[in-house]
Amino acid sequence: MGQSLGLKLDTRTKAPLYQQVFDSIVERVRTGVFPSGFRLPPTRTLAGALGTHRNTIVRAYEELVAAGFALSTVGRGTFVAQPPNPGVRAGLSRIEPPGGAGLPWASLIARTSLGELLTRADRLQRSLPPMSTDTINLSRLEPDATMIPDELIRRCTEHVMRTQGGKVLRYAARDGIPRLRALIAEDLSAKGVPARAEDIVITSGSQQGLDLLTRVLVNPGDAFLVDELTFAGTLSVLAASGARVVGVPWDEEGPSLAGLERLGQIGAKGLYLMPNSHNPTGATITEARREAIVAWSRRTGVPIIEDDYVADLQLGETPAPAPLRAFDGDVVYVGSFSKRLAPGLRVGFVVAPPALRPRIVQLKYAMETGGSELLQHVLAEFMERGYLKAHIARIVPEYRVRCQALEASLRRHLPGTLRWRQPERGLALWLPLPSDVSSQDLFVEAQRLGVLIHPGSLNHIEERTPTGIRLAFCSEPSARLVEAGKRIGRAAATVMTRSRSSHAVPALGGI
Numbered sequence: 439m440g441q442s443l444g445l446k447l448d449t450r451t452k453a454p455l456y457q458q459v460f461d462s463i464v465e466r467v468r469t470g471v472f473p474s475g476f477r478l479p480p481t482r483t484l485a486g487a488l489g490t491h492r493n494t495i496v497r498a499y500e501e502l503v504a505a506g507f508a509l510s511t512v513g514r515g516t517f518v519a520q521p522p523n524p525g526v527r528a529g530l531s532r533i534e535p536p537g538g539a540g541l542p543w544a545s546l547i548a549r550t551s552l553g554e555l556l557t558r559a560d561r562l563q564r565s566l567p568p569m570s571t572d573t574i575n576l577s578r579l580e581p582d583a584t585m586i587p588d589e590l591i592r593r594c595t596e597h598v599m600r601t602q603g604g605k606v607l608r609y610a611a612r613d614g615i616p617r618l619r620a621l622i623a624e625d626l627s628a629k630g631v632p633a634r635a636e637d638i639v640i641t642s643g644s645q646q647g648l649d650l651l652t653r654v655l656v657n658p659g660d661a662f663l664v665d666e667l668t669f670a671g672t673l674s675v676l677a678a679s680g681a682r683v684v685g686v687p688w689d690e691e692g693p694s695l696a697g698l699e700r701l702g703q704i705g706a707k708g709l710y711l712m713p714n715s716h717n718p719t720g721a722t723i724t725e726a727r728r729e730a731i732v733a734w735s736r737r738t739g740v741p742i743i744e745d746d747y748v749a750d751l752q753l754g755e756t757p758a759p760a761p762l763r764a765f766d767g768d769v770v771y772v773g774s775f776s777k778r779l780a781p782g783l784r785v786g787f788v789v790a791p792p793a794l795r796p797r798i799v800q801l802k803y804a805m806e807t808g809g810s811e812l813l814q815h816v817l818a819e820f821m822e823r824g825y826l827k828a829h830i831a832r833i834v835p836e837y838r839v840r841c842q843a844l845e846a847s848l849r850r851h852l853p854g855t856l857r858w859r860q861p862e863r864g865l866a867l868w869l870p871l872p873s874d875v876s877s878q879d880l881f882v883e884a885q886r887l888g889v890l891i892h893p894g895s896l897n898h899i900e901e902r903t904p905t906g907i908r909l910a911f912c913s914e915p916s917a918r919l920v921e922a923g924k925r926i927g928r929a930a931a932t933v934m935t936r937s938r939s940s941h942a943v944p945a946l947g948g949i
Contacts, residue, residue: 443472443479447488455490459498467507467518476518478508550658555677559670559896562878573885574922576844577892578913579717579777579865585836585912586780587829594819598812606815609808613799614640614787618818622773622787625821629749631761631771633789639798642809644747644774644786645671648710650805651743651770651788652679654797655707663701663709663740665693666903669717670896672710672745681707685899692723695730702738709740714758715748715864718897718908722862725759732765742769750778750830753838754862767791775817777865777912778830784810785817837865843916844909847923853931865912866892870904874937875930877905884929889922 445462447455466472478484481495488495499516502508510516550556598606613619619635626633641647648671656662658680664672666685676683684706687697693711711731713723723731735742744762752758763769774786790798820826841861848858848869858869871877877893884891894905909926911919 443484445484445488447490455494456497456501459484459488459495460501463498463502464505464507472518474518474520478516478518480515550678550680553677555673555683555899562881562893562896572888574889574914574918574925576909576911576914576919576922576926577890579892579908579910580781580913581777581833582913582915584915585833587825590825590829591780591783591816591820594816594823594825595812598815598819602815606812608811610640610811610814612803612808613795614638614809615811615814615818618785618814618821619787621818621821626771626773626789629761630764631746631789632763632767633771637789637792637795639788639790639795639802640809640814641786641788641802642784642806643776643781644745644772645675646802646805647772647774647786647788648672648743648745649675649678650798650801651708651772652676652681653801654794655741656681657707661701661704661706663698663706664899665711665716666899667719667894667897667905668710668899669712669745673897673899683899685903688721692721692727693731695727695734698731698734702734702740706740708743709735710743710745711762712745712747713762714746715751715861715866717747717864718866718892718894719868719906720859720861720864720866721868722758728759728762729765732762732769735768736766742766743772744769745772747772747774748777748864749773751834751837751865752863753834753841754860756862758863763789770794778833779817779820779826783813783817785813837912840911840914840916840919841867844911844919844923847920848926851924851927853927853934855934856930866908866910868906868908870906872934872937873904875934876937877907879936880907880929880933883933884926887925887929889925889929891926 443463443466445459447458463472463478472478478499479487481499482492485492485495499508499510503510503516507519508516509519616635618640619638622638622640623633623635639647639650641650652662652675656676656679660681661684662676662681663684663686664676666687668685673683684701684704686701686709687694692713693709698709709731711723713728715722731742734740742762746761761769761771763771768791770791771789772786773789775783776786788798844867845858845860848867852869855872856869858867861867871880871894876895878895881891881893881895892908892910894907895901897908898905909922914922
């Protein structure tokens with residue numbers, strides 16, 4: 439081994455040489471090759487053995503000391519540091535489980551956490567056999583790894599860390615960093631969404647935004663209005679808050695005005711809507727209906743939460759109508775970067791009226807103290823460089839191709855009685871089902887054939903609501919979407935035949 443300690447440098451890799459030395463020594467410390475107190479070679483000696491400049495080793499040693507892996511003493515040298523909590527490492531602080539039956543957890547868990555709306559997805563999943571590794575996943579409403587600009591995100595991350603250092607690893611401001619809020623406000627204003635930086639609260643994804651809003655608005659037992667088929671995540675947060683969830687029926691233009699008038703006097707604390715590419719049906723609320731809904735909100739005092747989760751993902755030629763917030767500044771607008779960029783960034787936002795915003799900020803601080811300042815700066819850098827607009831210009835044509843591949847396969851393989859509406863925007867296709875066909879049965883049969891779909895049974899409030907299946911085309915390439923269409927066609931034919939057989943009227947004899 440000599441004075442090189444068995445370390446090797448690879449000049450072909452992008453990693454700096456000092457970082458290679460650092461990583462190699464840390465690995466040997468972690469695995470016990472270099473025990474506590476082990477003396478590392480002098481920097482000049484190790485540099486000579488590795489054929490590199492002494493400054494490379496000096497920097498590696500400095501990084502080791504700064505990270506706590508080594509101690510350096512002038513005149514004596516650099517030594518591997520004592521590992522923290524040696525007793526824990528040796529197993530001396532292991533806590534033995536108590537005897538007896540333990541605490542009565544079943545009686546301690548809150549009733550809201552056991553509600554049907556909150557647990558239905560888990561119950562459905564538990565009833566299924568494990569998925570094959572070759573299962574085609576059309577249930578996942580998120581981009582696959584090939585659609586995420588990881589190299590551009592890496593560049594932005596490195597720039598932020600290089601220019602701002604450890605400052606960005608602190609808690610972020612309660613409402614989010616001003617730089618990102620200003621950029622989001624600028625982006626929204628260009629889309630016709632009235633917003634100032636001081637109206638915006640940065641959240642850990644739009645789901646946290648919805649959770650904060652329900653917690654701020656809802657007392658246990660309060661009514662809250664949603665579409666009769668709606669986003670399963672919203673049903674979950676409303677159930678967790680103890681809300682009484684009330685469904686609003688739809689017609690061809692959007693939420694029924696007659697239904698809203700009927701429900702306008704029940705003291706509802708809010709109305710949740712997805713005006714563009716409704717989840718799960720993909721429907722769009724017409725502009726005339728949007729104006730009427732806002733007028734209804736003003737008249738009844740029921741606030742509107744507008745969720746624009748697929749902003750910028752325009753597949754068809756017809757642009758989306760004006761946002762609800764364009765008609766009324768009291769509309770609460772919720773947005774996210776999960777679908778158009780990367781869900782792992784966990785950055786969303788709420789645009790709130792001045793009277794509501796302080797309550798959201800206060801509750802957010804109580805829940806998480808502060809979000810990730812690093813990720814907020816990375817996203818801000820990504821937007822400032824123009825990467826976001828370029829990224830959307832790249833992915834939208836690909837999503838069109840994927841959607842067309844899935845539709846062509848469905849047209850070829852589905853039973854002829856099934857029809858759907860071509861998606862204008864968003865990342866999924868909604869396939870309505872006949873009233874005698876269960877979306878849950880089709881879900882089970884499709885999984886048996888190796889394709890995972892999203893059953894509408896996860897989105898309804900009442901079982902009698904007409905349902906269907908949601909097919910996401912964003913997380914699989916075109917070739918696999920074509921194959922998925924074949925499998926769904928076979929699954930649909932099987933379930934529909936089974937349904938017809940079970941509803942057949944038995945022949946009457948002896949007449």
